[in-house]
Amino acid sequence: MPEKSTVSEAVSSxxxxxxxxxxxxxxxxxxxxxxxxxxxxxxxxxxLQSVLSQIEDITAPESETVTPLEAARRRRETRTA
Structure with a gap:
């Protein structure tokens, strides 16, 4: 398991x-x-919900094309959750 870094170290990477x-x-x-x-x-x-959503967006399979409308819907769901 990789060693955990501080937020500052991670940002500096x-x-x-x-x-x-x-x-x-x-x-x-x-x-x-x-x-x-x-x-x-x-x-x-x-x-945390926002960060999790951003991580998911980065790691989403490239084969999944997300339209601007779908991206807006997902952001709205994250805000109201």
């Missing part, structure tokens, strides 16, 4: 997917932290 995965892990850790206030947790969950 220049690889967008690596940076998003590190951000995903950091957000998940913040959600799990018992010291995180409930109002903050809600905002973090929303950010």
């Amino acid at each position: 220049g690889d967008r997917r690596t940076a998003l995965v590190a951000l995903r892990d950091a957000l998940a850790a913040d959600i799990d932290n018992p010291e995180t206030l409930p109002r903050d947790r809600a905002a973090i969950v929303k950010q």
Whole structure:
């Protein structure tokens, strides 16, 4: 299993997917932290949903052509989830 890097290290790598995965892990850790206030947790969950969507977009098979309308629909579903 690859060693986890900090968000700063991941961003410095220049690889967008690596940076998003590190951000995903950091957000998940913040959600799990018992010291995180409930109002903050809600905002973090929303950010995590966005990051997960971006990771999915990057790793989606290239054979799947997503129209602009479908991309907008997916973004709307992510925001309302």
